[in-house]
Amino acid sequence: MKHLPFVQRSRAPSPAPVEAAESRRPFRLWMSGSLAVVMAAMVPTRDVSQTDRDTEQRVSRHSRFGVAETVQRIGAAARDQGLSVLALMPGVRPVLVLGSSVGGTPVVMDQADSRPAAPLSVMVCEAPAGGADVLFAAASVFAAQHGWAGLPAAVVDDLEGLSGLVDRALL
8 A cells, every 4th residue: 555645733832823824734634545534534524504515615616417417527527637536425415535646635634633624525415406516625725724735746736626627527
């Protein structure tokens, strides 16, 4: 099994207000191909509420296709772009966790006791008016909060290209 880079940063014990940007760095940031880690990261995402859909932390796209076809199209677009579908958690709100072009997927934890998050993932929900809504992490917000330090350049490109990948899948 290929070993991927691991980056761990500790937060300052009590950052001053001037250090707000520094305090946003994640406690841990690493690449993983472990399905257990990916599933732990994705379980809370499946319970996303409408309020969560409207926050700036998530990007939402509407698909004219149903949930199943939207999931299939995003998976195909990911493979066409050199990514893999590391995991597909089926259900009413399926979640695709994409594997980066170099293998594995980025995982981040904000605090030692927080749940891991997988920013290279996409959730698809049935839209009330038909079709489906696609939710995923906003790369610009993730970068502002966590930074890209420690991630391979190809993974940063994959994260920043997620929005375009979803857009192409929904054409």
